Amino acid sequence: MATLRDKRIIVVGGSSGIGFGVAVAALEGGADVVIAGRSADRLKAAVTKLAGAGRVRSIAADMANEADVARLFDEAGAFDHLVATAGTPPPNYPIGEADMDFVRQFVDGKLVGAVMLAKHAIRTLKKGGSMTFTSGINKDRPPVPGGSVVSAIAGSFTYFARALALELAPTRVNIVSPGWVDTEMWDEIVGEAKTGYFDQMAARLPAGRVATPADIAPAYLYLMQSEFMTGETIHVDGGQRLV
Ligand SMILES: NC(=O)c1ccc[n+]([C@@H]2O[C@H](COP(=O)([O-])OP(=O)(O)OC[C@H]3O[C@@H](n4cnc5c(N)ncnc54)[C@H](OP(=O)(O)O)[C@@H]3O)[C@@H](O)[C@H]2O)c1
Known part of the structure; x- marks a missing residue:
């Protein structure tokens, strides 16, 4: 396995x-980390929390905006690994009630954004x-x-x-597919109902609990470090696909 020490990770x-x-785990591994997101305030708060852990800086950029994406890589400079976890709560209306502006915004932010990255x-x-x-x-x-979109x-x-793994080889391209993870996104989706949702899910999951970001981060680190992994999707879902 390759080391992450002194590697630059965006x-x-x-x-x-x-x-x-992922930023926490990469810093612990000795990497130099650049975090990106849309909100400069959220980035500033995150850099403050991460600062003691190592070399970290932030660049504000919206991955749905190509000029922002181009500037992100110009400002970050040469780097070793890209990790993209950005996303927003998905459309959740029955298909007959789909709000097409919201659908397009979601697809732009997630899939078109990944293509631009x-x-x-x-x-x-x-x-x-x-x-x-x-x-x-x-x-x-x-x-x-x-759930269709x-x-x-x-x-x-x-x-x-x-x-992409074929087109860009030897650059490696992989996917992490998490199960439910206790993050800020759920506060936005269900608010105070989160605890009840998570208790119900924990009772169903073979792992017996909902994940934390620290449960998922090692999959990203493995995919960055393992020089023989490419074109692969790793599931880290506590057994959720089994139930
Ligand atoms: N949490 C789960 O249970 C779960 C399970 C499976 C898959 N996922 C997927 O994992 C991804 C991350 O989820 P999370 O739970 O970590 O969400 P989160 O806590 O809400 O974090 C989302 C991050 O993405 C950034 N972001 C959102 N839109 C962006 C854009 N257009 N350009 C740049 N940055 C953007 C946000 O910052 P700004 O808002 O400041 O831009 C924030 O840093 C999502 O795609 C989600 O669908 C999550």
């Missing part, structure tokens, strides 16, 4: 949730580097009703990575 979505967990990352990604994107359990266990988008990442 984490798009690193100001919160799963991405913040890959397009611009290759300009400055060093030889031997990798890209890791994030899908999720919704492709395997779609919420019913209302998020399921389609999450599912597409596996095939995005397979094709």
Whole structure:
């Protein structure tokens, strides 16, 4: 396994949730980390929390905006690994009530954004580097009703990575697919009902609890470090696909 010591890692979505967990773990591994997200305030707060852990800085950028994505890689400079965890709560209305503006916004932020990240990352990604994107359990266990869009988008990442891994070889391209993870996103989706949701889910899960970002981060680290992993999707879901 290659070391992350002194490697530069860009984490798009690193100001919160799963991405913040990856930033913590990468810093512990000796990496130099750049976190990106849209909100400068959230980034500033995250850098303050991470500062004691190592070399970290932030760049504000919206991955749905190509000029922002191009500037992100210009400002970050040459780097070794890209991790993208950025995402927003998905559309959850039955198909007959789909709000097409919201659907397009979601697809732009998640899938089109990933395409733009890959397009611009290759300009400055060093030889031997990798890209890791994030899908999720919704492709395997779609919420019913209302899960069709998020399921389609999450599912597409596996095939995005397979094709890109061939096109960009020897650069490696992989996917992490988390189950439910206790992050700020859930506060936005269900608010105070989160505890009840998580208690019910924990009772069903073989792992007996909902994940924390620290449970998911090692999968990203493994995919960055393992020089023989490419075109792969790793599921870290506490057994959720089994129940
Ligand atoms: N949490 C779960 O249970 C779970 C399970 C499976 C899959 N996932 C997926 O994992 C990803 C991360 O989820 P999370 O729970 O970690 O969410 P989170 O805590 O809300 O964090 C999302 C991060 O993405 C950034 N972001 C959102 N839109 C962006 C954009 N257009 N450009 C740049 N940065 C953007 C946010 O910062 P700003 O808002 O400041 O931009 C924040 O840093 C999502 O795609 C989600 O669907 C989550």
